[in-house]
Amino acid sequence: MTSASRLLKWYDRHGRALPWRRTRDPYRILVSEIMLQQTQVERVKNFYKGWLKLFPTWKRLARATNEDVIRAWAGLGYNRRALILRDIAREVVTRGVPTTETGWFTLKGIGPYTAAAISAFAQKRRTLPIDTNIRRVLGRLLLGKPFPTMMYDKLIRRAAESFLPKHGRHYDIPQAVFDLATSICTKTPQCAICPLRDDCKAAKLFLNGSTKTPKRTTKKTNERHHRDKPFPDRIYRGRILRLVREWGQVRNREFGPLIDPTFDQKLDQMWINAMVDRLVNDGLLSRKRNKITLPTS
Ligand code: SF4
CATH class of the missing domain: 1.10.1670.10 (Helix-hairpin-Helix base-excision DNA repair enzymes (C-terminal))
Incomplete structure (x- = not known):
């Protein structure tokens, strides 16, 4: 028996029954792959089902507005992924479903790992996604x-x-x-x-014990922190977005005390403004005069 057959035999008995493993639909597999980037499997399971109820096909997702997908993505984090997924769906609807790994890779938002994963899982290509x-x-x-x-x-x-x-x-x-x-x-x-x-x-x-597991090293991240705030900006951007989702519209100067209990008008207002600007530039928020809302396009 080859090692691959041994592995598959083990997989048949012990593999996890995950919802995206019961399908060969490239759309569903792409949804799972994008959700699994930076989110734990257990969390993705629930979101995956809910997303597919709202957007069961490429076409349905391609028609969704920014607001639709940002609302549907609520709670998963890294919200840009929702817009990326929708934009991929729009491209697929226009150009057709790619049939090769290279074809997937040419879509904006799909990297080499995801291209290989969809090719293998949806289209049964003999390729290896390395993570x-x-x-x-x-x-x-x-x-x-x-x-x-x-x-x-x-x-x-x-x-x-x-x-x-x-x-x-x-x-x-x-x-x-x-x-x-x-x-x-x-x-x-x-x-x-x-x-x-x-x-x-x-x-x-x-x-034989000749290999020692290296001690856990603290990973250096490139995440931006503002002065002595306990969390990276990513967390505060998430809070800004959540507030707009819940309230519908918020004025720039209202965000500070609502997303950060240690907010100091003098030291932090420019920081808040910059985060809101970035969310607007990323297409996750919209600005109408002085009010911040979810984008509708
Ligand atoms: S290192 Fe140990 S656990 Fe990992 S594949 Fe080899 S035998 Fe299996």
Whole structure:
């Protein structure tokens, strides 16, 4: 039995039953992929169903206004994704559904990972979407690197050529790897119970204890913080948007005390104005004279 068959056998028994795995519809798969960017699986599950009720097809989503999609996205965060998804739907309705990975990649808002994921999951292409999870498992399994970084992606892709089955369920391999990555091949892997233990080039290193799990390092982020505020601007922008969603319209000078209990008119008003400007520029808010509303177009 090949390692791919062993993995698929394990996946059939232990894989997660996620709603977007029950479909090959590229639209539904794209919705799940965009939602899963920066949001946990459990949270996405509920939003995914609600979104599909409102916007079940490319056409229905393409017709939606900014306001429609911003309201429907409420609570998921990173609201730009709602507009990106709607814009992709508009392009697909005009140009047709892409049939190749390159075709998906040419759509604005779709990166190499998402293009490969839709090609594999919706169109059964033999391709490998590489994210942190896939990198960790395949870097260990195929290259013997206990903690592979992005610089190994090319080597992983090359080595995966012989790992991905030429026929059969190659399109299920990435999903199986995701599940192995989140349940067994985690940062500190449980190699003793792993279905790939006998094939894995890194298993011995973990099993004989010669590899130490690196200490958690605090990730440096590029997120902007205003003076001594406890949260990055992203959180306050989310609060501004939520307020407008709930109130319908808000004046610029009203935002401060409502989104930040430590608001200081002198020190913070320009900061608030800049965040509102950015939301307006991103198409998430609209300004009519002095009032801020959701955009209607
Ligand atoms: S044997 Fe260990 S390191 Fe290798 S894939 Fe399985 S859990 Fe990961």
